[in-house]
Amino acid sequence: MTKQEFVEKLREELEFEIILTPDTVLKDVETWDSMGAMILIGFVSDNFGINLTGEEVKRITTIQSLIDKIGDDKFS
């Protein structure tokens, strides 16, 4: 999937009502919580086969930093 598709699908999964951009800081989103972290771990695991730990999720700041963590080469 492209980065754009990824960001859109992630927004749907997390049920965010705001527009996500690469610069969006996850923790600044009002509805972000530990359940969101769980959903994020599941989503990344399903789509990229990468199991993020809770600690790694904690260190993620912007959506771009999440994309970097997954790896540029994983996107089309």
Next chain:
Amino acid sequence: MGAKLVAIEYVFGSNMITNADLSKEFPDYDFDNFENKVGIKRRYVVKENETALDLAIKACELLFNRVDKSTIDYIIYCTQSPEYILPTTACLLQNRLALKTNIGAFDFNLGCSGYTYGLAMAKSLINSKQATNVLLVTAETYSKYLNPKDRSNRAIFGDAASCSLITASEVDAMHEFAFGTDGSGYDKLIINNGAARNKYDLLAENIEYGTGNIYTKNELYMNGPEVFNFTSSVIPGFVRDLLAQNDLNIENIDQYIFHQANAFMLNFMRKRLKISEDKFFIDLADGGNTVSNTIPIALKQYSFRLNPLKEQKILLVGFGVGLSWSGGMITIDNNL
């Protein structure tokens, strides 16, 4: 000869707490979203002076309406909410229920993996001819360990007790069991203070975690994302191994009953294992995550949904605090 699970009873704590009740205390949190994702509508907690043993006694008394209590010759009691540090709560249960004294009784300290462990022990006691009627009790009151401002855990956990009768039988209805342990994750779900390592601290400071949740080291802490990460990475492989051990494939099982931790997590594992929805039990709306009680509660509910009940192959899997996991395949052919 073999062992068979023949009856289950359970009770919840006396006080019901709905999502509407919680949203009065935590008005900024979206409990509709919580209900959709986690699948819990109500949980029950004990009253101030009510304990896990009190709930266990009630559950056992229900069982003794249909089972002769003088036949019980072993008590296995699973709890992390004992009456005292010592003596063993199973001994108190023997006395409160006026069971005979020439019986075995012990506690074991496991959480969400406890029920499947207990079944495996009951099976072993029966197959080795050390017992014929084992009373397996699970009883848990995590509510006593939660900070009032710990919204996440107060929403998830509920108090309950269950009792199961496992009896020697002509047919072997308890098949292969398996176990897993990874103590490196001991601090993912923990009460730090109050036992031998760290004393209960009267001046323990408030610690904030997640989104605005508060706990102190005297209270229960759970790192939800880490527990999810452990479960989703370990349990699917464990289930495949357990099926292989029982010479079965995914589609040979009539119903999968996993520890009812939260609906999102369960669905995630269901999809990963490619199990259809109708073969995978998810119902924690009434009661929430009651730790070692969720599997017996689900098993009883499932057995009453089938009419008529023909023999069912059921795969049970528990996982959680420890970190610890266990599972086994059983067959049932009656309403439990």
